[in-house]
Amino acid sequence: MSEPALIPVLSDEEVREIEAECAHLPDRKSAAIDAMMIVQRHRGWVSDESLSAIAHLLGMSVENLDSIATFYNLIFRKPVGRHVVMVCDSVSCYVMGADSLLKRIEAHLGIGLGQTTADGRFTLLPIVCLGACDKAPTMMIGDELIENVDAEQLDGIFGRFE
Amino acid sequence: MASGERPLIGIVEEVGGLVDLGAYEAHEGYAGARQALTGMTPAEVIALVKDANLRGRGGAGFPTGLKWSFVPQGEASDGGLKYLVCNGDEMEPGTFKDRYLLEYNPHLLVEGMIIGAYAIGAAQGYVFLRGEYHEPYRQLQKAIDDAKARGYLGQNILGSGFDFDLRIHRSAGRYICGEETALLNALEGKRAQPRTKPPFPPASGAWGRPTIVNNVETFCNVPSILRNGVEWYQDLGLGDDAGTKLYGVSGRVNKPGLWELPIGTPIREIIDVHAGGMQDGYKLRGLLPGGASTDFLVEQHFDLAMDYGTIQAAGSRMGTGTMILMDDSICPVDMCRNLEHFFAQESCGFCTPCREGLPWVEQLLTDIEEGRGQPGDLELLDRNAQFIGGVTNTFCLHAPGAIEPLASALKHFREDFEEHIRTGECPYRR
Numbered sequence: 001m002s003e004p005a006l007i008p009v010l011s012d013e014e015v016r017e018i019e020a021e022c023a024h025l026p027d028r029k030s031a032a033i034d035a036m037m038i039v040q041r042h043r044g045w046v047s048d049e050s051l052s053a054i055a056h057l058l059g060m061s062v063e064n065l066d067s068i069a070t071f072y073n074l075i076f077r078k079p080v081g082r083h084v085v086m087v088c089d090s091v092s093c094y095v096m097g098a099d100s101l102l103k104r105i106e107a108h109l110g111i112g113l114g115q116t117t118a119d120g121r122f123t124l125l126p127i128v129c130l131g132a133c134d135k136a137p138t139m140m141i142g143d144e145l146i147e148n149v150d151a152e153q154l155d156g157i158f159g160r161f162e
Numbered sequence: 163m164a165s166g167e168r169p170l171i172g173i174v175e176e177v178g179g180l181v182d183l184g185a186y187e188a189h190e191g192y193a194g195a196r197q198a199l200t201g202m203t204p205a206e207v208i209a210l211v212k213d214a215n216l217r218g219r220g221g222a223g224f225p226t227g228l229k230w231s232f233v234p235q236g237e238a239s240d241g242g243l244k245y246l247v248c249n250g251d252e253m254e255p256g257t258f259k260d261r262y263l264l265e266y267n268p269h270l271l272v273e274g275m276i277i278g279a280y281a282i283g284a285a286q287g288y289v290f291l292r293g294e295y296h297e298p299y300r301q302l303q304k305a306i307d308d309a310k311a312r313g314y315l316g317q318n319i320l321g322s323g324f325d326f327d328l329r330i331h332r333s334a335g336r337y338i339c340g341e342e343t344a345l346l347n348a349l350e351g352k353r354a355q356p357r358t359k360p361p362f363p364p365a366s367g368a369w370g371r372p373t374i375v376n377n378v379e380t381f382c383n384v385p386s387i388l389r390n391g392v393e394w395y396q397d398l399g400l401g402d403d404a405g406t407k408l409y410g411v412s413g414r415v416n417k418p419g420l421w422e423l424p425i426g427t428p429i430r431e432i433i434d435v436h437a438g439g440m441q442d443g444y445k446l447r448g449l450l451p452g453g454a455s456t457d458f459l460v461e462q463h464f465d466l467a468m469d470y471g472t473i474q475a476a477g478s479r480m481g482t483g484t485m486i487l488m489d490d491s492i493c494p495v496d497m498c499r500n501l502e503h504f505f506a507q508e509s510c511g512f513c514t515p516c517r518e519g520l521p522w523v524e525q526l527l528t529d530i531e532e533g534r535g536q537p538g539d540l541e542l543l544d545r546n547a548q549f550i551g552g553v554t555n556t557f558c559l560h561a562p563g564a565i566e567p568l569a570s571a572l573k574h575f576r577e578d579f580e581e582h583i584r585t586g587e588c589p590y591r592r
Contacts, residue, residue: 024329025351026369032351033334037293071353071510072334074293086294090255091454092412092486094500128337128504129255129454130294133412133484134419143296 009053014042018057028058032068036075045076073127081116081123083161085109086140089126092133101137102126104151108158122158167398168406168422169386170379174266180301183308186269192314194388195276199322205235207281207388214387214395215404220249220340220377221452221481223470226384232364233282233372245373246284248275248381249345250291250298253337254453255504256486259408260378262420264291264298267382268305272328274381276314277388279326282374287328290345293335303330337508341558342375343367344510355510356558379408400426403469411437413487414444420484426469429459433487444489448574452481454501455563457570458488478570493590494575495582498568499527505564516561519550523568535583543572543579 010018017038021031035054036046043050046069055065069075076084087102106112109122116123122141132138135147141161149157177185186192198207212227233244248271252260263271275287291299306328309315317325331349338344343357346368367373383405387395396404407425409432412418416438423432433439433446440446448458451468457478459466466472473480488497506520523546529535549555551565572579581589 030349030351030369033348034331034351037332037334068351068353072336074333074335089500090504091450091497091500092256094497095413095486095488095492127294128253128508129257131252131258131261131292133256133258133486134410136412136418140294145294145297 009049029060045079081120083142084123086125086127088130088138090129093137096136098137101151108154170382171422181267194385195273197388198277199320204281213392216383219379230281243371244284245368246279246287247375248289249375250289250378251340254482257453257482257484265301268302270382272309274384277384289330293333338510355512400424401467401469407483410484414441414489426467428467430464447490448488450486452483456481457566460574494571494578495531498571499531501567513556515550515555530582533586
């Protein structure tokens, strides 16, 4: 317990949820991914401060935890917008025109891949196959899967997300 | 076909959507688990699944009963746990079958896992689920909660004295998690790098304990085998393989979708009858039979039966059984560039041929596609396909899988590659 002051970075609720995961696992380090996903659900991303606090809570080094964080594409180590837009670029969507769809989405949002709109509303990322290939092309906005995406309907699709 | 002959999803159509616990029980749900736990020994269950000739539906086709038999029987000598893990990481591009089972018939998976856990003596189970599968997570978690409340999970299941707890691990991404030892590392909260083998998971898996990992669809085949027996199950298949299979088609067909059909249904029947044939103005040139990491099949193969042996004999793999069609508007070079971009990005980075070789191959394909190809590039691709695709050159099969579509494209569509280099442009972009 060399840096006890770091734990208060996490909310009581976050700590409670992380401890609940630990209780079901053979050792605390095994909760590393779950813990980062819990914090991300509360804060949108995993900051350096959050990372240090989680590492301390689980009894592991910050470097080790960061090496795990940066391995996984769904753990965000940079701030993201209110809604993360993930456009499938895998082969079935490619066959159904995903490349041109992505260009239309980039133009619609006025940002490229990896960027966030100036109003902090959307972050645009590529994603691998979303498992809805019979309804290609597909994308996700937040937790919502959107199938048969029509480039002519982008106003309506994005308009639903404030 | 009667729904009795479609033990995986026939009930979904009958019920008209999600099969909840009440509907599942009304259709003989959990009868297979009851039979196993209250009327059979674990060894008898394993023998039954072995005799049924159920083969893994995740892509490799390994016999399920044989895999289960590798776990030391009875109580572990040190009294420690054994684990049963479901691979629900469905990230093979072009594959959308496990999502359907999880979303619409989640109790079938829970029951299959109860039976599997009893067979190998596992007290703890995990479903390793893709992070992006939000709706499947909600439905599966509800099914687990409902099953627990009804006494199908937990302590002393169905009065048998057998205990089994089931939890979901929601993944944080990366295709490599589908490799079973990488999956176990991810389950343990680590980077998902594949482990050296041996030891294999049945000897030393999750947290060093004996572990079995099976695909969602594989577990879903088990309950009906228990209920109806070996002969019934084998009669479901058309050729050498037993049971039914979820087949899918994506691409420019009239009715892309997913169907439960006898395993061994011919490719052409799946495309023309079930998927409604090609859309007007598009001609089928080739297809990946079971996901991105399988070799292209072409016209001469379209009458073949979709079963493990037949597709392997044709130089490919049935894989996940969900095929991706390449029509004549798609440039084979550019499609390979798309595929190799995926595999290069998803390499875990541990082995050199995979980490360095795949981005290099992607770059070479990009150059050829964009008109910067050089004489000799195809020979370079051939040679590197051999290095990267050599199954003993890397820890796991990510790199060999990555090379399967490319090596087969270089064989079947070579004139397209040559034309790009000769003319310095992509004929599909003219």
